[in-house]
Amino acid sequence: FYIALVGLAEFSDAYPRQLSGGMAQRVGIARALTVQPEILLLDEPLGALDAMTKISMQEELARIWNEENVTMVVVTHDLEEAIYLADRVLILPKEKGGAARLIDVDLPRPRDRSxxxxxxxxxxxxxxxxLH
Known part of the structure; x- marks a missing residue:
């Protein structure tokens, strides 16, 4: 079920070495979903992917969030990814003891980057x- 959910049903018999980087990321997400967590913790899940695969995987994560209704906590350094995926973005301080900032992202889904x-x-x- 979860392999199909992440769009890899046709690769269910493939060996790990036969999967692309994006496919391997999807397998990791499917594996995490098998235990049906209330909260899915993702630490830089898309950091190593090329730009186009990353955008595709962001869309997949948004779709999975919508279909599975699971809370996702995503650590990312990609500001656009944070806005695309999150309802809230927590910005951690650079300095120890500094104040964190929480930004509510009030945008309809699906989100349009433009x-x-x-x-x-x-x-x-x-x-x-x-930076701006």
Missing amino acids: ESRFVRYREELLREFG
């Missing part, structure tokens, strides 16, 4: 990191 409000959230996060 929509003006999405772009404003991205600009807000860039400012938060002193």
